[in-house]
Amino acid sequence: MSAPESLFNPFEAIGGEAAVQKLVEHFYDAMERLEPELTRLHECDEHGKISRGSRDRFALFLMGWLGGPQLYMERHGHPRLRMRHARVPVGTGMRDAWLRAMKVAMDEVGVEGELRAFLEPRFAEVADFLRNRPG
Template structure:
């Protein structure tokens, strides 16, 4: 076993141990606004197809799918959260995620359904490597943070 330690917080050439920097945020790795919006679409498509109980907690369109407005708002949020322009905050104010989700019971099952939808979306967008590991970890942290009921 090697005792060599890699510096923390650096993007090492030839390494897949990617961490974001001001010049290289997830927003950039996902393809800018178009790529992030495509991830939001893939997320809600996965939710509509595989997690109906979770989808029903959202505003639905006339076809029973998560509405266009919800998709656009989440895409705008993700753009800023992933290091892009902060247009969500300019339009809607601070995200206040716990407050905005407080009226929904978020238990382990809902957290896991949300994470499965995001994992399917990341798979559909072919997000791999260090950026995928980073996003998997960050999405899991936020999803767990939003839990507001036991179980």
């Protein structure tokens, strides 16, 4: 029997900090393999890999967003997602590329069942919220 949504903590359900970091690594690795246009929008190192800084910031954000420690807020302030992404052209193609990479990452790390059903629409909501270009 599942816990009422008010007691459900996705951060705990996914497995805590190490599991979130693993998901983030798989997410960016999937992005690099499958979504070159999206990858180019990120800060990359000399080998074309999305930077350690980008990966670490997203991991901190995702931990807090999932109901874990608010380390992103402590270190970087309020996420202000739309403001921080305003310089990035996010249309439906980029939104969908982001979601595809996240779905691959969730597949690779074994996010399934109730947790997957909980996360997918929420990731889609946030990705759509960040759209700042038509189409």
